[in-house]
Amino acid sequence: MKKLNMLTAESVTFAEGCTKYLDNCRQRNLREGTINHYKQSYTQFYKYFDPNMPVENFTSDMYKKYVVYLRNTLQNDVSINSYLRDLITTLHFLMNEGYVTPFKMQAIKVDRTNVETYSDEELRILLQKPNIKKCSFIEYQSWVMTNFLFCTGVRQRSLMNIKVKDIDFDNSVVYVNVTKNRKPLIVPINQTMAHILTEYLKFRKPKSKEDFLFCNVFGEQLVKSTCYHMLSEYNKRRGVETTGIHRYRHTFARQWILNGGNVVSLSRLLGHSSLQITQNYINLLVSDVAKEVDTINLLDKFSNKKRIRM
Helix, strand or coil, X not given: CCCCCCCCCCXXXXXXXXXXXXXXXXXXXXXXXXXXXXXXXXXXXXXXXXXXXXXXXXXXHHHHHHHHHHHHHCCCHHHHHHHHHHHHHXXXXXXXXXXXXXXXXXXXXXXXXXXXXXXXXXXXXXXXXXXXXXXXXXXXXXXXXXXXXXXXXXXXXXXXXXXXXXXECCCCEEEECCCCCXXXXXXXXXXXXXXXXXXXXXXXXXXXXXXXXXXXXXXXXCCHHHHHHHHHHHHHHCCCCCCCCHHHXXXXXXXXXXXXXXXXXXXXXXXXXXXHHHXXXXXXXXXXXXXXXXXXXXXXXXXXXXXXXX
């Protein structure tokens, strides 16, 4: 005889349950990029789970077997955890809605790896101004974007959505209205960056202050793929094989700390929700800090120079 359970919702398939969660994401006004990320994860889920399986049949044992499956098919622990977090979030929603009997789930432990940054030599190469009499507009704009990324530490999405009107030259700040946590940022820019932007706008020739600061060759807003391709090709043309837009954000944080910048100020500039997130950057700078151990030798400073005979 089948046991009674506390599920009250109508039976739905796993695929239907995933669709319900996507609808819930839209109701909460999550970004389309976040929703597309879940869609990609669901494609991966359907390779293992039957999308037509009644979602009420989902059990703790099935989840554990899926973890083992991912460990055997994927080599990257970060990717494994990304899929598991998406599955956990979706199942928690279905549990709260009464479709699945609650059970405990957890992602795997992942070893932290050092954050990749641009070296000092690479920065010198990438920040070198091109010959504006010979270079193309895209080459010149890529140089301006490179300086802007390194100067402000903003994310790619924020960079692509900055408008001309968001640059306040009088107060030397830029208003970043599109951020990951949807909290606007006011990021200061130094005089060098202000001069670069002043010159850039003479070549950019925006029709109005509502135009986007950085654009494609037709003056339209950049899309993610175009933005990445532009900066990737810019690096390669200069002989810098390492690429990555987010790498500038890490580099900005690293240089800020190594040059004596305040951690609280860095947290605000990066738009982090807590100091703990900023601390993760600092924890990954051990190799840089270790170089200063011999230079700043605290033991020699306070030790007694007299030797003790044994």
